[in-house]
Amino acid sequence: MHIKTAAVLGAGTMGAQIAAHLANAGVPALLLDITPEAAREGFERARALKPDPFFTPEAQSLVRTGGFDDGLAQISSCDWIIEAIVERLDIKQSLFERVERHRGAEGIVSSNTSGIPIAALAEGRSEGFRRHFLGTHFFNPPRYLHLLEVIPTADTEPAVLETIRHFADRRLGKGVVVAKDTPNFIANHLGLFGVMQVFRALESGQYTIEEIDAMTGPAVGRPKSATFRTMDIAGIDVLAHVARNLAERLESPEVRAVFKLPPLVDDLVARGWVGAKTGQGFYRKEPTGEISTLDPKTMTYRARQPARLPSLDAARSIDDVGERIRALYNGKDKAGQFLRDTLGPTLEYAARVAPGIAHSNEDVDKAMRWGFGWDLGPFETLAAIRGTASREPRATSHDQRVREVRRNAGASLVDLGDGALCVEFHSKMNAIGGDTIQMLHAGVKEAAANFQALVVGNRAVNFSAGANLMLLLLEAQEGNWDEVDMMVRAFQGATMALKHSEVPVVVAPAGLALGGGCEIALHGDAVQAAAETYIGLVEVGVGLIPAGGGTKEMLARAMDAAPSNADPLPFVQRVFETIGFAKVATSGPDAKRIGYFRPTDGITMNRDRLLEDAKARALARVVDYVPPRPRTAIRVGGDGLLAALKLGVHLAWRAGRISDHDALIGRKLAWILAGGNLTHAGTLTEQQVLDLEREAFLSLCGERKTQERIAHTLKTGKPLRN
Numbered sequence: 001m002h003i004k005t006a007a008v009l010g011a012g013t014m015g016a017q018i019a020a021h022l023a024n025a026g027v028p029a030l031l032l033d034i035t036p037e038a039a040r041e042g043f044e045r046a047r048a049l050k051p052d053p054f055f056t057p058e059a060q061s062l063v064r065t066g067g068f069d070d071g072l073a074q075i076s077s078c079d080w081i082i083e084a085i086v087e088r089l090d091i092k093q094s095l096f097e098r099v100e101r102h103r104g105a106e107g108i109v110s111s112n113t114s115g116i117p118i119a120a121l122a123e124g125r126s127e128g129f130r131r132h133f134l135g136t137h138f139f140n141p142p143r144y145l146h147l148l149e150v151i152p153t154a155d156t157e158p159a160v161l162e163t164i165r166h167f168a169d170r171r172l173g174k175g176v177v178v179a180k181d182t183p184n185f186i187a188n189h190l191g192l193f194g195v196m197q198v199f200r201a202l203e204s205g206q207y208t209i210e211e212i213d214a215m216t217g218p219a220v221g222r223p224k225s226a227t228f229r230t231m232d233i234a235g236i237d238v239l240a241h242v243a244r245n246l247a248e249r250l251e252s253p254e255v256r257a258v259f260k261l262p263p264l265v266d267d268l269v270a271r272g273w274v275g276a277k278t279g280q281g282f283y284r285k286e287p288t289g290e291i292s293t294l295d296p297k298t299m300t301y302r303a304r305q306p307a308r309l310p311s312l313d314a315a316r317s318i319d320d321v322g323e324r325i326r327a328l329y330n331g332k333d334k335a336g337q338f339l340r341d342t343l344g345p346t347l348e349y350a351a352r353v354a355p356g357i358a359h360s361n362e363d364v365d366k367a368m369r370w371g372f373g374w375d376l377g378p379f380e381t382l383a384a385i386r387g388t389a390s391r392e393p394r395a396t397s398h399d400q401r402v403r404e405v406r407r408n409a410g411a412s413l414v415d416l417g418d419g420a421l422c423v424e425f426h427s428k429m430n431a432i433g434g435d436t437i438q439m440l441h442a443g444v445k446e447a448a449a450n451f452q453a454l455v456v457g458n459r460a461v462n463f464s465a466g467a468n469l470m471l472l473l474l475e476a477q478e479g480n481w482d483e484v485d486m487m488v489r490a491f492q493g494a495t496m497a498l499k500h501s502e503v504p505v506v507v508a509p510a511g512l513a514l515g516g517g518c519e520i521a522l523h524g525d526a527v528q529a530a531a532e533t534y535i536g537l538v539e540v541g542v543g544l545i546p547a548g549g550g551t552k553e554m555l556a557r558a559m560d561a562a563p564s565n566a567d568p569l570p571f572v573q574r575v576f577e578t579i580g581f582a583k584v585a586t587s588g589p590d591a592k593r594i595g596y597f598r599p600t601d602g603i604t605m606n607r608d609r610l611l612e613d614a615k616a617r618a619l620a621r622v623v624d625y626v627p628p629r630p631r632t633a634i635r636v637g638g639d640g641l642l643a644a645l646k647l648g649v650h651l652a653w654r655a656g657r658i659s660d661h662d663a664l665i666g667r668k669l670a671w672i673l674a675g676g677n678l679t680h681a682g683t684l685t686e687q688q689v690l691d692l693e694r695e696a697f698l699s700l701c702g703e704r705k706t707q708e709r710i711a712h713t714l715k716t717g718k719p720l721r722n
Contacts, residue, residue, distance in 0.1 A: 011038060015085070027062070039067060081103065108134075144532070152178065173607065192246060203264070267299065423456045454503055457510075500630065521535060535591050539579075545696050547694055572641060573644075
């Protein structure tokens, strides 16, 4: 069975975004609602959402809208029909009765319910309908949250379950967990239990909202939004609805009592203070831009109070999340007591109910990691606290034949098996420093001598946040220009070694691939990127230009695309704007649109399969592979093109859109793209363009405002416009 077309019934928040993600997968989606106008409005709301539910603007064309009255007849040709309407059993059953009249004989039907029993939804339907029916619980937002809980009934055909599992995994990029048909399935059930423990702690008056968020965020391997900020984002009213539904459906009165909402939540919902969508919940953004915090006792907002918990500060030095949780949990201070009172019962509850809600403890861990962003699932956390957990798996340990060939502080060489070698970064944020560059060179040599292909990739959250700015800033402030020059030459040498490797090199970026990380991707023989890759040459944000070959490579690609008799300005202008505006792609497909990836580069929807796909792509290129020769003739426009680019910079400066320093950076970039001091159009070698990059980079490093930008970014994580 194959999924080639789909329909989504219900154009609300979830339905419209599910349709968007089907379009991301290249599947035409029919989005229906009560009326055509309601469907269109739902689609328009989805288009306006940030972060964007679509990979590219072009994907929007794959979604068609319509009303139930006329549109349901069209579902007869749809391979998958997803219901995503209001959470009421009677209304859903009524819609399924209508769906059955139009569904094709092999059309799969699923419900996106988060709490209604799947078997109950299919009551009264024919045997054929029930055999093709199951639950598919997406998490919001569907594009970005990895988990998909799939819930078959006793009547669901195994082939139907397998079709949805395979499609969701490979095409939608989901982490699929098959759940049992129990109240709120796996993730919401356990997640809500944990939230209820936190509410009890808040009611005790011993902890502030800020303290609880500090103790339930990154310190214990959870998202930055922690507990209360997460509830504000999701909607406190949504939390209340899901909790009440769960409490009503659980059999044990004792357990139902655990899920009874505290009066605080009822009060917030009654006041309409339900989170970000109403402007206030547990936090409120003031007109000044400051964030204030709810005082539960007075139901007023006060200035935020930083959490002062010494044990959390001390735990930051513990890199391993399991060891960090163990240290905090066993602490004798306020944080330790809080975790024992809240996390402890949650882990015990998970162990008690797991056999009834999931098919394995591993599935429970996956559901909480993928659905709620936990670094460790409940059973992994329990093992860490007991001291029986090993360190997190190595990046490529999915292959039992993996062995580490070489390692330093910044990166490793890992044998992927079948003749493929991998350069795997493992510095903080995978920043590129001397150790990383050394291992890239070593990887190219080792692959040429003993392997058939080379992959550059890892399973970290981010491929690479770019060069080690702290080291660069220190050298620049000391005026060690020879050291800076050597650093740039070394990085250029590494990217060029990748480009001219004797074996195919496939770069596998995912997450952030910024600055130097982008330049590494630009120099691979091919790219196999995760769909959720946010890649860009962002050096101008810190007062620099790309000097690891990125400017050279973007220029060369642009001129390769330009007909020999064409005016080069429009092609170079696009490169100038891409680098000058520090454009970051919002997805892998968007990176193709911008030009960071080639049209032939591959996209992997499921990040978990990225290295596997990159390895296969690299090995497939071995046959008849010929290393590219150094470029001896990259076309450049000379003085005429330089004048045009500099005029654009001047006009932007005159209009107040850019600062003096921005204008200086723009002129330096224009100088490189035009070919330096050439008086007319001509050609340069790769090395000549690299030399222009390096010269511009060094001169900008000496600028006080560039050093201020670098220092500001290191301190705040944000760019400075000075």
